[in-house]
Amino acid sequence: MPVKNLNCDLQMCQEIGQTCAMFNLRKATRALTQVYEEIMKPSGILPNQFTLLVVIRAMGPVAITRMAEVLVMDRTTLTRNLKPLERDGLVTVKPSRHDKRSREVNLTKKGLKHLVQAVPLWREAQQKIRASLGGNRLDRMIADLTAVVGSAAMI
Amino acid sequence: MPVKNLNCDLQMCQEIGQTCAMFNLRKATRALTQVYEEIMKPSGILPNQFTLLVVIRAMGPVAITRMAEVLVMDRTTLTRNLKPLERDGLVTVKPSRHDKRSREVNLTKKGLKHLVQAVPLWREAQQKIRASLGGNRLDRMIADLTAVVGSAAMI
DNA sequence: GCATGTATAGTGTATATACACCTAATAACT
DNA sequence: AGTTATTAGGTGTATATACACTATACATGC
Numbered sequence: 001m002p003v004k005n006l007n008c009d010l011q012m013c014q015e016i017g018q019t020c021a022m023f024n025l026r027k028a029t030r031a032l033t034q035v036y037e038e039i040m041k042p043s044g045i046l047p048n049q050f051t052l053l054v055v056i057r058a059m060g061p062v063a064i065t066r067m068a069e070v071l072v073m074d075r076t077t078l079t080r081n082l083k084p085l086e087r088d089g090l091v092t093v094k095p096s097r098h099d100k101r102s103r104e105v106n107l108t109k110k111g112l113k114h115l116v117q118a119v120p121l122w123r124e125a126q127q128k129i130r131a132s133l134g135g136n137r138l139d140r141m142i143a144d145l146t147a148v149v150g151s152a153a154m155i
Numbered sequence: 156m157p158v159k160n161l162n163c164d165l166q167m168c169q170e171i172g173q174t175c176a177m178f179n180l181r182k183a184t185r186a187l188t189q190v191y192e193e194i195m196k197p198s199g200i201l202p203n204q205f206t207l208l209v210v211i212r213a214m215g216p217v218a219i220t221r222m223a224e225v226l227v228m229d230r231t232t233l234t235r236n237l238k239p240l241e242r243d244g245l246v247t248v249k250p251s252r253h254d255k256r257s258r259e260v261n262l263t264k265k266g267l268k269h270l271v272q273a274v275p276l277w278r279e280a281q282q283k284i285r286a287s288l289g290g291n292r293l294d295r296m297i298a299d300l301t302a303v304v305g306s307a308a309m310i
Numbered sequence: 311g312c313a314t315g316t317a318t319a320g321t322g323t324a325t326a327t328a329c330a331c332c333t334a335a336t337a338a339c340t
Numbered sequence: 341a342g343t344t345a346t347t348a349g350g351t352g353t354a355t356a357t358a359c360a361c362t363a364t365a366c367a368t369g370c
Contacts, residue, residue: 031307152186
């Protein structure tokens with residue numbers, strides 16, 4: 001029997017689906033994003049936007065490229081993800097004085113206000129996942145995810 | 156000092172970034188998708204498209220909604236993700252005979268051929284991550300991700 | 311058989327993601 | 341100072357994602 005026919009049979013495809021790191025990561029991300037989005041909906045801030053606000057708050061005035069590095073996000077993706085936040089007046093993006101190429105991302109008062117209001121809802125979502133998964137397991141998984149980011153950067 | 160000012164200080168935001176399940180999941184997904192995409196590039200198939208082909212192969216002719224359930228993906232997202240594959244002749248989507256509402260997704264010969272060619276590249280990417288993370292840790296993380304999907308479905 | 315309810319799917323719109331390519335400003339070299 | 345290399349950033353295009361809404365076909369009850 002030729003090996004070629006075995007290169008991609010049904011059983012193999014089932015196994016690929018069960019073992020593929022990327023597929024399972026994407027799947028879990030879709031599922032979890034829905035949970036946060038549903039719970040955080042009253043804040044008017046989407047989960048991904050929430051993380052941007054948190055990072056800006058944590059890093060203070062920060063350049064696009066530097067912020068993108070921390071987010072492990074393509075620079076151009078970040079530029080576009082900031083657009084809705086700029087439009088809604090939650091953040092400002094203005095040229096740096098020292099380096100005219102660079103642009104500084106800042107949290108506005110309105111942005112901070114919305115962030116403060118969103119945090120309790122984030123806590124609620126986070127707590128529900130934590131209670132459902134178990135604290136140890138969640139902490140372990142986040143450590144593993146951090147390791148994945150480190151590994152991916154080296155490959 | 157009013158508690159309100161402490162609702163979202165710098166330290167808190169740093170902690171949120173480090174502990175948020177969704178943020179760390181999204182970050183790891185971005186990082187890992189890049190790895191698979193880079194390695195699988197010669198196949199001409201994007202990582203997410205690869206997973207669709209694998210699932211179609213594993214499920215045989217399958218309806219949109221059923222396939223979306225397995226992928227933990229919104230039905231309308233799947234419809235749109237199938238478009239490029241249809242356009243390139245890798246899959247067909249045609250009405251079912253038994254139920255005129257339902258539409259069956261099928262893998263074409265061309266689709267199978269491309270899938271067979273992509274599998275070795277997927278294996279290469281998967282193996283690199285596995286070697287870097289360690290097999291036990293990878294298996295454990297995938298089990299945790301599966302648990303996340305289960306938990307999210309119940310919340 | 312018909313009215314109503316339910317199931318299946320697509321579209322409009324908005325956000326999320328990244329590559330290829332381009333522009334402009336700074337840095338480095340001579 | 342002038343030339344070149346590097347760095348910071350945006351745009352065009354394409355895929356990925358999901359909600360609200362709509363259209364159609366099947367199922368159920370009478």
